[in-house]
Amino acid sequence: MSARDPGTERGSEIQGVLMADFLSQYSIQRWLEMCPQGYLDGTVYGHDPDETEPEELLEIGSLREASIAVTVQLIAGERCALAASSGLINHAPDDMSKTFLATQTLDEARHVEIFTQRLIDLGVKREDVNSTVADLANPNLVRFAEVLLEKVSSGDFVAGVVGQNIILEGMAFSVFEMLQAASAGNNPKFAQTLAGTIADERRHVGFGENSIGGLIRQHPEKRAEVEKMQAEMAYYMLATFTEMFSDAGTRMEEAKQLAMAKGENPMEGVSWHGADLATVTPSEMEAVLADTVLGEFKTRLGRIGIDYQTPKVPA
Ligand SMILES: [Fe+2]
Numbered sequence: 001m002s003a004r005d006p007g008t009e010r011g012s013e014i015q016g017v018l019m020a021d022f023l024s025q026y027s028i029q030r031w032l033e034m035c036p037q038g039y040l041d042g043t044v045y046g047h048d049p050d051e052t053e054p055e056e057l058l059e060i061g062s063l064r065e066a067s068i069a070v071t072v073q074l075i076a077g078e079r080c081a082l083a084a085s086s087g088l089i090n091h092a093p094d095d096m097s098k099t100f101l102a103t104q105t106l107d108e109a110r111h112v113e114i115f116t117q118r119l120i121d122l123g124v125k126r127e128d129v130n131s132t133v134a135d136l137a138n139p140n141l142v143r144f145a146e147v148l149l150e151k152v153s154s155g156d157f158v159a160g161v162v163g164q165n166i167i168l169e170g171m172a173f174s175v176f177e178m179l180q181a182a183s184a185g186n187n188p189k190f191a192q193t194l195a196g197t198i199a200d201e202r203r204h205v206g207f208g209e210n211s212i213g214g215l216i217r218q219h220p221e222k223r224a225e226v227e228k229m230q231a232e233m234a235y236y237m238l239a240t241f242t243e244m245f246s247d248a249g250t251r252m253e254e255a256k257q258l259a260m261a262k263g264e265n266p267m268e269g270v271s272w273h274g275a276d277l278a279t280v281t282p283s284e285m286e287a288v289l290a291d292t293v294l295g296e297f298k299t300r301l302g303r304i305g306i307d308y309q310t311p312k313v314p315a
């Protein structure tokens, strides 16, 4: 077919438009319009300036402690995402990926900052933030982060993007959605903070899927190693869920019982992935979260040509 063939010219014109769309989707310009000038406009640390943590959360010791413990896991996860997204920039194979990862780096730094601010709003002194995170970060979540950051520091872009933008962010996305559903009725401040991070994570997960499929096809020899990493990260994630639901989940359950004894149930009528939050137990909620995240992994990994590996079940 000649280069002047109108069909071919039309085809390459369409290709050109699609490529321009694809590039602009991950540009800094697009990020500015969507994020700082869009859903974050007018917010302070991710929420409306006049929103505060609810009083009963600060007054009921078990609820405050559980909220601190949950927030620490969010900070630990976001610190890992910050280290991974910034660490991957210099290993990215093209300018579009470098540009996108630069925007993601700022998103993740913001997430670290807003969840750190929440810890302070919950009464942790600024000078005690690091020791609180070190004391309360779940060891399985720390190991989960180490598996990913080992790939990033060895310059493995393919494994790093799958570990970060599909596994870490897929987990974060569902955890944030669950927490947002649970906070919508009784903590608008936290729910709004989460809504902004969910919008960011959706963009990050989309980049992982769109950018990495071609690289996996070019490097089929990477698949076995990436699949092994996925199974390992999923194992540490499930172990984190188990410990968090038996610890913070139990204290949240106590607080819910306390509210119900006063004739209130802030979760009335709220459901998430089929679980009725007014009646669900911590162990039932853990199972729904695990199924949701693993289902997401399976779908997203399938789209980039990776075979999902069922993780070992934590003892
Ligand atoms: Fe994040």
Ligand SMILES: [Fe+2]
Pocket: 081, 107, 108, 169, 200, 201, 204
């Ligand atoms: Fe992210």
